[in-house]
Structures are given as C-alpha cells and as structure tokens.
Amino acid sequence: MSDIDRVVNFFFEVGILQHVRRSGNVFLGSGEQTVASHIFRTVLIGYTMAKMASADPLKVILMTLFHDVEETRTGDLNYLQQMYVKSDDERALKDLLDGLPMSDEVYSIIKEYSAAETLEAKLAKDADTLELILFLKEQMDKGNKQAENWISAAKKRLITTLAKELAISIEKTNYYDWWYGIRNDWENGTKKW
Numbered sequence: 001m002s003d004i005d006r007v008v009n010f011f012f013e014v015g016i017l018q019h020v021r022r023s024g025n026v027f028l029g030s031g032e033q034t035v036a037s038h039i040f041r042t043v044l045i046g047y048t049m050a051k052m053a054s055a056d057p058l059k060v061i062l063m064t065l066f067h068d069v070e071e072t073r074t075g076d077l078n079y080l081q082q083m084y085v086k087s088d089d090e091r092a093l094k095d096l097l098d099g100l101p102m103s104d105e106v107y108s109i110i111k112e113y114s115a116a117e118t119l120e121a122k123l124a125k126d127a128d129t130l131e132l133i134l135f136l137k138e139q140m141d142k143g144n145k146q147a148e149n150w151i152s153a154a155k156k157r158l159i160t161t162l163a164k165e166l167a168i169s170i171e172k173t174n175y176y177d178w179w180y181g182i183r184n185d186w187e188n189g190t191k192k193w
Helices: 003-018 035-052 057-066 089-097 103-115 119-141 146-155 161-172
Strands: none
Touching: 003 035, 035 057, 035 119, 035 161, 057 103, 057 119, 089 103, 103 119, 119 146, 119 161, 146 161
16 A cells, blocks of 8 residues: 555544544433544644643644544543453554554654643643533533533543633533624624625
8 A cells, every 4th residue: 555545544534533422422311422523622622721831732732633533443432331341542543553654753642642741741631621521511501410420520630720720610601601792793783684
C-alpha cells in the first residue's frame, strides 16, 4: 500500500468516530453523543484552557484531538464495561497510526497525555472531563436528575484549579443562557424579510 493510500485509509477510519456512540448515555438515560462530537468540543475546551493557563496550545490541541481516536478499533467502553473488559488502547493506537507521517509525534503526545504529569497533559485531561460535565449539565437542564450525580463524580477527577473554577461556572449556568444575550434583530422587529 502506498503512503497516500495509507493516509486515505486513516481518513476513512477516523470518519467512523462520527458514528461511534458514547456508551455511557445508556446508563444516564438521556442524550446522544458520538465520539467525534465529544472530541471536537474537548479540543476547543483544551485550546481555550491552554491559552488561559499560558500552556503550549498545540500540545493540548494534539492531546485532545487524539485522546480517543483509538476508539475506531476499541469502541467506547463506559466505566461499568471497563470493570470487566480490558481494552488494549495502546496497541490499537499503534496499529491505527502505523505508517502515517505523524505517528511518532502522536504516539509520543498520547504517552505524555496518559502520564498526566505536564501542565499540558493535566489541562487536556481536564478538558476531557469538562466536556463530559458540559454534556451532563445539558442533560440535567433538560430534566435528567441523574445527571447531577454524574457531575458530582466527574468533578472529583478534575486536576487543575482552572478546571475546577470552570466546573463551578458550568454548574450555575443554564446550557441555553448563552443565546439570550445575543442581539436579536428578529425579536426586536428590526429585521426585514
């Protein structure tokens, strides 16, 4: 297989993440989310937090972008499933990246992410957890009372002071508050057809 073909196959494979459902929602009882949509918001959270914390934003972006990419091969195992099933994430990631021009860089950055010792890795881990907390807050605001219990558990995994401060703000903000402050020409009657 040529290098170009290998890259194209990688592109097709990561497209699967648009269809791989986050499995914990079955136990939560509401909401749907794909791994790709989770990764997307995690990247935006991580980048923003890196800028706020004067960390290396590129490292955080790469960590959050690739933190769940091996789930094309392993699926998304929720916490209950992980009690009984051992996923070989490291092997899946190596196999997924084999032969790609960025494989060494991505593998190295995910090792750093997994160790969670650098500021960037801590921020990336927190971005992953904050994305979950945001999703849960959305579900809670839509009436799922169980989501509040999950938020309490997720907050215990936060590492940085910044993430803990963001979590406090998330909890007191309705998921729909952001659009009420936007200027609305339709609402005030100034928008013409």
